[in-house]
Amino acid sequence: MHPFNYVAPVTVKEAIDILEKHGDRARPLAGGTDLLVQARGNKWDLDAVVDVKKIPEAMQLDVSNNGLTIGAGVPCYQIYDHEKIKSDYPGIVDGAFIIGGIQIQSRAAIGGNLCNAAPSGDAICPLIVYDATANIAGPSGNRDVSVEDFCVGPGKTVLKNGELLVSISVPKPPSGFGAAYERFIPRNEMDIAVAAVAVSVTLDNSGTNFESVRIALASVGPTPIFATKASNSLKGKSINESSISEAAAIAKDESSPISDMRGTIEHRKQLIEVITKRMLNEAVKRARG
Amino acid sequence: MANTNIHITTTINGQPYEFLAPSYMSLLDALREIVGLTGTKEGCLDGNCGACTVNVDGRIVDSCLVLAAEIDGCEVETVEGMASSEGLHPLQKAFLEEAALQCGICTPGFLVAAKGLLDNEPNPSEHRIRHWLAGNLCRCTGYDKIVKAVQKVSSEG
Numbered sequence: 001m002h003p004f005n006y007v008a009p010v011t012v013k014e015a016i017d018i019l020e021k022h023g024d025r026a027r028p029l030a031g032g033t034d035l036l037v038q039a040r041g042n043k044w045d046l047d048a049v050v051d052v053k054k055i056p057e058a059m060q061l062d063v064s065n066n067g068l069t070i071g072a073g074v075p076c077y078q079i080y081d082h083e084k085i086k087s088d089y090p091g092i093v094d095g096a097f098i099i100g101g102i103q104i105q106s107r108a109a110i111g112g113n114l115c116n117a118a119p120s121g122d123a124i125c126p127l128i129v130y131d132a133t134a135n136i137a138g139p140s141g142n143r144d145v146s147v148e149d150f151c152v153g154p155g156k157t158v159l160k161n162g163e164l165l166v167s168i169s170v171p172k173p174p175s176g177f178g179a180a181y182e183r184f185i186p187r188n189e190m191d192i193a194v195a196a197v198a199v200s201v202t203l204d205n206s207g208t209n210f211e212s213v214r215i216a217l218a219s220v221g222p223t224p225i226f227a228t229k230a231s232n233s234l235k236g237k238s239i240n241e242s243s244i245s246e247a248a249a250i251a252k253d254e255s256s257p258i259s260d261m262r263g264t265i266e267h268r269k270q271l272i273e274v275i276t277k278r279m280l281n282e283a284v285k286r287a288r289g
Numbered sequence: 290m291a292n293t294n295i296h297i298t299t300t301i302n303g304q305p306y307e308f309l310a311p312s313y314m315s316l317l318d319a320l321r322e323i324v325g326l327t328g329t330k331e332g333c334l335d336g337n338c339g340a341c342t343v344n345v346d347g348r349i350v351d352s353c354l355v356l357a358a359e360i361d362g363c364e365v366e367t368v369e370g371m372a373s374s375e376g377l378h379p380l381q382k383a384f385l386e387e388a389a390l391q392c393g394i395c396t397p398g399f400l401v402a403a404k405g406l407l408d409n410e411p412n413p414s415e416h417r418i419r420h421w422l423a424g425n426l427c428r429c430t431g432y433d434k435i436v437k438a439v440q441k442v443s444s445e446g
Contacts, residue, residue, distance in 0.1 A: 107350055107354065
């Protein structure tokens with residue numbers, strides 16, 4: 001491992017200055033559960049790690065009438081231990097609860113999971129279906145990017161030199177909203193998704209029709225995938241087995257997995273169809289309370 | 290920017306400590322090589338096995354995935370802090386009585402992790418215990434004896 005310096009700035013500005021100065025020889029440190037493993041594995045030759053956990057904006061966790069704000073360094077356990085988040089954002093909790101074991105969840109951050117940009121990142125698809133936004137600060141100012149556009153390849157994000165993910169904003173779900181996330185793994189815990197699906201639905205006032213739907217797929221492409229065709233296929237449709245099956249078949253077509261040690265292309269595509277159906281039903285159940 | 294030593298002030302097992310550690314050194318290495326507490330074990334070095342589990346500010350963590358620099362100002366508990374002048378911690382006794390270890394390399398991690406559970410939830414279900422300990426691997430016992438030992442202490446509590 002390349003010996004790196006440790007800096008713990010207390011302002012976003014300070015962090016950006018350090019990141020800009022070092023370019024790709026510096027990385028932000030949130031929980032460290034990916035970064036330190038990657039540094040040891042020589043994925044990065046780092047001169048500096050920039051700990052974001054002393055920056056107040058990166059550690060905020062706020063639920064208000066406008067929605068949920070998750071600082072980029074907030075660890076998973078704070079998400080699933082939060083009563084209001086559990087009741088109002090269960091789909092986000094579904095992801096936070098299955099990232100690693102308890103030790104990992106003490107440190108690993110939702111923002112870190114997003115910046116690590118693994119196609120299997122369990123926090124990412126839930127954020128996509130909640131229509132979340134990444135709040136980025138950088139040398140030339142702040143900008144917002146939809147989470148569905150944040151990852152651009154395996155381990156690659158839209159972040160440019162000197163830019164820092166400060167927080168994630170999740171809009172307050174409308175009435176008639178429900179969301180859920182589930183992955184398939186051959187073990188009970190502590191594994192990486194073979195395939196996974198997040199779904200959010202907004203039902204109309206009657207509770208029998210889909211008003212809008214968002215479906216996101218993990219581990220079946222170079223990035224987490226926002227399955228727009230499958231999502232749009234349910235707009236205005238009545239909630240029944242055939243509309244759900246049809247959407248699941250489209251989601252299967254929108255996935256583009258590879259075969260690797262975790263599963264084959266055929267297995268993964270089959271899983272996407274099955275889990276999409278399951279999550280649509282679960283999200284509808286949650287929407288109906 | 291050359292790497293530097295970081296000045297760390299911390300509490301370990303209730304005792305104040307002050308030391309210098311290289312900026313890239315893990316908490317695990319600092320505990321073992323600088324502080325001299327070798328009860329915490331190195332296993333996989335990537336967060337899978339939990340052998341290096343310690344408690345930082347009331348939360349169990351893999352000390353291989355925390356930098357020593359990050360624990361400045363924190364309270365750390367290791368396996369060495371479990372026994373008191375009155376004897377072994379109830380979990381340590383239960384591990385012995387239930388034969389919840391063979392080679393022992395995973396045991397400090399399991400003990401610290403189990404304590405982290407029982408400190409907050411004195412009577413967890415078997416499912417909860419197994420879920421909580423999923424981040425600790427043991428290649429000897431098959432886990433049942435470990436779970437039984439934790440259950441023994443929780444039912445006594």
